Amino acid sequence: MAASMIMLVAACSAPSPQPSAGTSSPATSSAGATAQPSGSPSAGPGDGTPGAGTTPGDDEPGRYAYLCTSLDASPEVQLSSLAEVWAANNYTRMASCEVTFAGPEPFEATPREAEAISTAEPQGAGTDDGLATMLDVLRLCTRVSDETGPGGFEEANRGTLLAAAAFCPEAPQGKIIAGWAQGARVGDGSHAVGEALEPGGVQLVKPGPAASECTWSVTRSDGSVVADGGLAEAGQMVAVEAGQNFTSDKCGIWGKMY
Known part of the structure; x- marks a missing residue:
């Protein structure tokens, strides 16, 4: 009887090393799972640099600054791209946006910007580098409707309207811009x-x-x-x-x- 009890205890105590090995296995798996997410974020910046996937001249964040006022008493909002302006919660209540160049000096027009400047000023942009003309085009691209705010579609010349219609057709009011441009x-x-x-x-x-x-x-x-x-x-x-x-x-x- 005593011998049987000794054998039973030995049999129960023999597998005790296995749980120890089992705990080391989840630790390895956990480390592997941690490694995969850490690799995923690092891949994001690699293929998501500013402007990646866009054509030169798209309104990349930070190239221009947009200071937008509202039709109601809301405070002014500072935004960094047309996309941000269009996506703003109070977009339909905006009166107008003042646009300034925030990129590296001196201003050098990208291919799409150069095309817009040429459309707006077919006779040439004058003595400047075309920046003032480009700012007018972008200002029209921020417009919410026909009549809101100063310097709207009614006051713009035909060339600037044509340039805006071509530069930002995806704007929420793109069809309105095109209507003014086409007469x-x-x-x-x-x-x-x-x-x-x-x-x-x-x-x-x-x-x-x-x-x-x-x-x-x-x-x-x-x-x-x-x-x-x-x-x-x-x-x-x-x-x-x-x-x-x-x-x-x-x-x-x-x-x-x-």
């Missing part, structure tokens, strides 16, 4: 049909603050009046043909009817 949208003023304004029919789409005093007219090249009216008629289609001149005062923003 499908115009503000108050005098517009040559077939040049600044597309032929066809236009309608007042956004009345201005003084729209109750709105007057408009369509005239031939010799100055004779084809049609004219006020706010009531502005809400209907106004037909315009190439070679005519369309003039609007205190009305607001007109849009092409399709």
Whole structure:
């Protein structure tokens, strides 16, 4: 009986080294698991350098600075790229953004920027390096709507609008920029049909603050009046043909009817 008990105790105590080996195995596995995540983050920066995967001239973070004001009483917001501006929580409440160059001096236009500058100023950017023109293009790319803030689409020249439409077609308001650039949208003023304004029919789409005093007219090249009216008629289609001149005062923003 005593011999049997001794053999039983020996049998139970023999496997005791195995748990020790078993604990060393999870430690090795844990080290391996730690090694894999540590390798993963290091791979990220390697293939995610600023501008990676983008074409030269894209608005890389830090190349420009955008100081944006709001239509409400929200404080100004400092952002570092167009993408950040468009993704901002208060984007639809922004009034305008002041754009400044924050990259290395002197300013050297990237291929896409050079193309935008050339489109905006086909006769040449003058004595400067084109930076002022590029800042105007980017400022239009931050716009939220037609009328918000100073220096909007209505005040921009055709070349700058064309450059902005080509540089930032993915902007939330890209179609609006293209409309102004193509002459499908115009503000108050005098517009040559077939040049600044597309032929066809236009309608007042956004009345201005003084729209109750709105007057408009369509005239031939010799100055004779084809049609004219006020706010009531502005809400209907106004037909315009190439070679005519369309003039609007205190009305607001007109849009092409399709």
